[in-house]
Amino acid sequence: MKKLSIIVITVMLAFCHTLSAENLDELVDVSIYSNVKQIQIGSDFYIAIKLNVADEWHIYWKNPGDSGLPTEVKWTLPKGVEKVGSLIWQVPEKIEWSGMVNYGFEHDVYLIQKFKTIRSVELKSIDIKAEVSWLVCKEKCIPQNDNVSIKIAVDEMFEKSAESKLIQNLLATAPSTFKSVKSNFKSGKEKLEVRLLEFPNDVAEVEDLYIISDGITDNTVKTKIENKKNSAIAEFKLSPYLDEMPAELELLVLYKDKNGSSKSYETIINNK
Secondary structure, three states, X not given: OOHHHHHHHHHHHOOHHHOOHHHHHOOEEEEEEEOEEEXXXXXXXXXXXXXXXXXXXXXXXXXXXXXXXXXXXXXXXOOOEEEEEEEEOOOOEEEEEOOEEEEEEOOEEEEEEEEEEOOOOOOOEEEEEEEEEEEEEOOOEEEEEEEEEEXXXXXXXXXXOOOHHHHHHHHHHOOEEOOXXXXXXXXXXXXXXXXXXXXXXXXXXEEEEEEOOOOOEOOOOOOEEEEEOOEEEEEEEEOOOOOOOOOEEEEXXXXXXXXXXXXXXXXEEEEO
C-alpha cells in the first residue's frame, strides 16, 4: 500500500471507538445471489455479492486511490467448481476527501464472479462461501468483513434464479475487456503519458481514464485528455510515492459511444 494510505488510515482508525457496535453493524449489509437456481454440470454460472452501504458512507474499488483499501472477496469452492477470470466490478465514483481523490462506491455495490463446473466431477449440489472484506469510510474509516454462502441445486434441467435478470443487467453495464497491441505509455520524472492508439469500434470520445494499477498517479491532479481521430492521449501526474514504474499498466477507460451513451472498457498497455 502507498505510504500516504498507511498514514491516513492509521489516523482515521484511531477514532473508530466512538461508534457503537450497533452502528457498526448497520454500515454495510452483505448478501449473495446467483443467476441460477439449478444447474447442469458442465455449465457456467455467476455469483453476485451485494454490499448495501449506509448513506454518506463509502467503500473502495480495486484501486482505492490516494487512501483507503480495496474491497476483497475470498471464495471457498467445492471440488469441480472453478473461477473464470477475475472479479467483475462496476465503474467506481471519484470521491474527494480532505484534499485526496479516491475511487469507490456508495449505496448498493455489486461484485460479480463467473464460475465453471467440471463435467468429470459429480456434484449433488454446489455450495459456495465468500469472505468479503472492506474499509467503510465517512469522516472515519472502519475495516470490516462478513461471510456469506449460497447453495445451488444440481440436476439435468437448468433453472434461472429470481436474480438472473438483475445479474444480466449488471453484466451488460460492466466494463468490457479490450486487447490493444498498439496502445502504450511513457513516463518522465513527474508525468505519465498514456497513448490509446486502438479503440473498440463504438468509441466516439474518451471522457476519462482510471489507472487500475495502484499507486502510480497523483489523483488530486486532473487528467488531461486530448481526443484525436481514432486515438486519444492522456497525461497524468506521477505519484510522489512511486518507487518504480511497472512494465505494464491496467486501465479503465470511460467513453461516449457513437449514440452518446456512457460506456467503459478495461485494457492493459505496455511501456514504450
